[in-house]
Amino acid sequence: MPKPGGVFNFVNKATWDARNALGSLPKETARQNYVDLVSSLSSSSEALSQGKRGADEKAQESKDILVTSEDGITKITFNRPTKKNAISFQMYLDIMHALKNASTDNSVITVFTGTGDYYSSGNDLKNLINDAGEIQDVVAMSTRLLREFVNCFIDFPKPLVAVVNGPAVGIAVTVLALFDAVYASDRATFHTPFSQLSQIPEACSTYTFPKLMGPAKAAEMLLFGKKLTAREAWAQGLVTEVFPESTFETEVWTRLKTYAKLPPNAMRISKELIRKHEKQKLYTVNAEECAAALERMPREEYAKALRNFLFRKTKAKL
Numbered sequence: 001m002p003k004p005g006g007v008f009n010f011v012n013k014a015t016w017d018a019r020n021a022l023g024s025l026p027k028e029t030a031r032q033n034y035v036d037l038v039s040s041l042s043s044s045s046e047a048l049s050q051g052k053r054g055a056d057e058k059a060q061e062s063k064d065i066l067v068t069s070e071d072g073i074t075k076i077t078f079n080r081p082t083k084k085n086a087i088s089f090q091m092y093l094d095i096m097h098a099l100k101n102a103s104t105d106n107s108v109i110t111v112f113t114g115t116g117d118y119y120s121s122g123n124d125l126k127n128l129i130n131d132a133g134e135i136q137d138v139v140a141m142s143t144r145l146l147r148e149f150v151n152c153f154i155d156f157p158k159p160l161v162a163v164v165n166g167p168a169v170g171i172a173v174t175v176l177a178l179f180d181a182v183y184a185s186d187r188a189t190f191h192t193p194f195s196q197l198s199q200i201p202e203a204c205s206t207y208t209f210p211k212l213m214g215p216a217k218a219a220e221m222l223l224f225g226k227k228l229t230a231r232e233a234w235a236q237g238l239v240t241e242v243f244p245e246s247t248f249e250t251e252v253w254t255r256l257k258t259y260a261k262l263p264p265n266a267m268r269i270s271k272e273l274i275r276k277h278e279k280q281k282l283y284t285v286n287a288e289e290c291a292a293a294l295e296r297m298p299r300e301e302y303a304k305a306l307r308n309f310l311f312r313k314t315k316a317k318l
């Protein structure tokens, strides 16, 4: 059977990949993995198959990812403040679903922001590790999910804006280089501690960051995990504009409401022209980064770095 196409057809493609992976596994394990994968994705599958919506309709119900549409703006909010908006597997799927809907609804601009003091602390470090601190048997599925997730940002057809209300970490930072505008509060910071986690960068940042800020500054972030203030990130071209925290929300949303009144088709075509020559390159880089992640994630060095974070509070008490 040929592989299903279309970047938003994640569930069908994941199913196809899972079926094709069965050959190399013992039959029982393969069957169980397949059942686990499909059942974990089934709620998103239903949601993904729902149709087009209007811009002023509440677009999606999900606890940790809120989606609203108003004034021509679809707003996607990381809503897990007690975990600093860390992104769980379900949240990756909810975001893909929200982007799929936003790409065809009546809204003009799509905006990401966070609830609480953080924008997002990046990947939920518990996604890949069990209570005993071992890497779970979900690495291949995770890297497939990561690839599809990043492709959704590469392909998103409308203006995409981040309203960075506080610190951003990991994938919440790297993916920003695929946005059209990034507005940051002066309270925001930008941190990519990949080496500290024994991990490698994702979301095409190995290509977009050196292109934006030059190889030396990109290396400080991606290799050495240097945390940037909002103004430093602006100076490096990752942030479009920095606002004082006291007026951030008012100024940014007023501006976005004005932008959302601009002719949508003109903006869509302009974005298509801007991205057109880069798309193939971005797909390739995304695929290469995911292949490298697939290679790295099962390693003990990586599990050790995750354990250091997850059990840090227990250790501190000893």
Ligand SMILES: CCCCCC/C=C/C(=O)SCCNC(=O)CCNC(=O)[C@H](O)C(C)(C)COP(=O)(O)OP(=O)(O)OC[C@H]1O[C@@H](n2cnc3c(N)ncnc32)[C@H](O)[C@@H]1OP(=O)(O)O
Pocket (backbone or CB within 6 Å): 082, 083, 084, 086, 087, 089, 092, 121, 122, 123, 124, 125, 126, 127, 142, 143, 145, 146, 169, 170, 171, 172, 193, 194, 197, 202, 309, 313
């Ligand atoms: C489909 C898979 C794709 C893989 C994609 C690859 C992506 C890579 C990345 O994103 S790498 C970056 C990962 N993120 C981090 O390394 C950040 C980890 N968190 C922290 O360093 C800190 O929590 C903090 C600096 C964000 C905040 O510190 P502090 O103010 O001291 O608060 P707490 O540490 O007490 O945090 C409160 C609460 O939230 C939990 N939490 C925060 N971030 C994460 C996270 N990324 N993953 C899981 N859990 C997180 C933290 O454990 C606390 O929970 P608790 O109260 O202990 O239950």
